[in-house]
Amino acid sequence: MAEPERIWTAALLVIGDEILSGRTQDKNVAQIALWLNIQGIRLREVRVVADDMAAIGDAVNALRAANDYLFTTGGIGPTHDDITVDAVAAALGLPVVIHEGARAILEAHYAARGGVTEARLRMARVPQGAGLIENPMSGAPGIHIGNIMILAGVPHIAAMMLDSLTGTLEGGRPVVSATIGCNVPESEVADMLAATERAHDGCQIGSYPFFRDGQTGANFVIRSTDVDRLKACEDDLATRLIDMGYEPVAGGI
Amino acid sequence: MAEPERIWTAALLVIGDEILSGRTQDKNVAQIALWLNIQGIRLREVRVVADDMAAIGDAVNALRAANDYLFTTGGIGPTHDDITVDAVAAALGLPVVIHEGARAILEAHYAARGGVTEARLRMARVPQGAGLIENPMSGAPGIHIGNIMILAGVPHIAAMMLDSLTGTLEGGRPVVSATIGCNVPESEVADMLAATERAHDGCQIGSYPFFRDGQTGANFVIRSTDVDRLKACEDDLATRLIDMGYEPVAGGI
Numbered sequence A, B: 001m002a003e004p005e006r007i008w009t010a011a012l013l014v015i016g017d018e019i020l021s022g023r024t025q026d027k028n029v030a031q032i033a034l035w036l037n038i039q040g041i042r043l044r045e046v047r048v049v050a051d052d053m054a055a056i057g058d059a060v061n062a063l064r065a066a067n068d069y070l071f072t073t074g075g076i077g078p079t080h081d082d083i084t085v086d087a088v089a090a091a092l093g094l095p096v097v098i099h100e101g102a103r104a105i106l107e108a109h110y111a112a113r114g115g116v117t118e119a120r121l122r123m124a125r126v127p128q129g130a131g132l133i134e135n136p137m138s139g140a141p142g143i144h145i146g147n148i149m150i151l152a153g154v155p156h157i158a159a160m161m162l163d164s165l166t167g168t169l170e171g172g173r174p175v176v177s178a179t180i181g182c183n184v185p186e187s188e189v190a191d192m193l194a195a196t197e198r199a200h201d202g203c204q205i206g207s208y209p210f211f212r213d214g215q216t217g218a219n220f221v222i223r224s225t226d227v228d229r230l231k232a233c234e235d236d237l238a239t240r241l242i243d244m245g246y247e248p249v250a251g252g253i
Helices: A028-038 A053-066 A084-092 A100-110 A118-124 A155-165 A186-199 A227-243 B028-038 B053-066 B084-092 B100-110 B118-124 B155-165 B186-199 B227-243
Strands: A008-015 A041-049 A069-073 A096-098 A125-127 A131-133 A142-145 A148-151 A176-182 A204-212 A215-224 B008-015 B041-049 B069-073 B096-098 B125-127 B131-133 B142-145 B148-151 B176-182 B204-212 B215-224
Touching: A008 A028, A008 A053, A028 A041, A028 A069, A028 A155, A041 A053, A053 A069, A053 A084, A084 A096, A084 A125, A084 A142, A084 A148, A096 A100, A100 A118, A100 A131, A118 A125, A118 B186, A125 A142, A131 A148, A131 A155, A148 A155, A176 A227, A186 A204, A186 A215, A186 A227, A186 B118, A215 A227, B008 B028, B008 B053, B028 B041, B028 B069, B028 B155, B041 B053, B053 B069, B053 B084, B084 B096, B084 B125, B084 B142, B084 B148, B096 B100, B100 B118, B100 B131, B118 B125, B125 B142, B131 B148, B131 B155, B148 B155, B176 B227, B186 B204, B186 B215, B186 B227, B215 B227
Parallel strands: A008 A041, A008 A069, A069 A148, B008 B041, B008 B069, B069 B148
Antiparallel strands: A041 B041, A096 A125, A131 A142, A142 A148, A176 A215, A204 A215, B096 B125, B131 B142, B142 B148, B176 B215, B204 B215
């Protein structure tokens, strides 16, 4: 019997009152999910918590234990509400220290901008033993410690930190997906979808209904880590839709 | 001494592989957060989990115990991947039954659309003892059981279910907020922000940096449940910015 495929998983902890108040629309979940998939790592859970030491610490310890990797976004700037480093360090039982490499990066970045003040030096603080994640944009680096990657909350800075991490994390086979759209109420094909999924080991089918331009329809997303199985399931689903009198639209509607 | 103000809290559990895969950008967190605030209820935590019975059940039990209310979105349609009702019922130790009121709603809705098939009848399944949350749009209702509100995942349908719930949940005083924008690197005012927050009991100040049109700046968001305290803190912050040579922009940049 073949060994079951190792699935690599990650969790994401979004830290910030601004997301929980509804003021800011999160954009990091989707971008990190897509990036992780290319690394062959599956995003298994996301939590959003407030700027609160205990809430962050509890989530960090639950999520880092249950997953291969934990990413955090937010709370690593220079102001009083930026407490991610302190909360992660406390969760790990580590002291917070100034990272000399980070200090050097900040000194270079702020050389022509008034120098490194005490507030700016906050951005060189790390849990003891941590490494840096390069941030070519704004100087202040991200941090990795154990299986935890601490990223910025501003989405385009988080994106650059992900670029720096690309190819550095061990993963498995990425999930590939195919989408078939159809102008059909999903309730009319529900049994067929379930039967199709059962007939194709290693494939999952998700059904995502829409109502658009007066038309009811759904997109069916097939996911697998095996390209051949994915194709077989996609072809079968299209055939079954045609047999029922509907028109499948490859790529979705 | 005045009794400390009772804070009403809610958690949100977003259920769906489509969010964790990055395929779909979540829109329910922000809309539910804003709606909750108007009800005087604070969104304290969000979790996103996959379409998985154990993952949903564990999150439901953790979040309903820690908060006054738990909202869920997603997984209540007619297809095989819609398992929210089963997972919530299992978490509560309740059987799943057909709700006769929900069946009647579906029969009326589908009377001219081919009737209630077995797949459509899935949308009348509820944990035993549950009530319904009206959905004027697509027939299939939301569900409330204990302190749990089970909403649709499609954002405009979730919005209509929130409309149905408006004014029905007990809450406290809503959080009010004021925003001051300023073209200043946040690291230059970090100490002042912390001092301002300390000087104003019952107010929190968040700092949200931006880089736009070649300008570095930040928006400072003050939050409080007390309008007078909010105003005092806002005025003080504006004065301090002016004293440091910066120009505060009321309402943010």
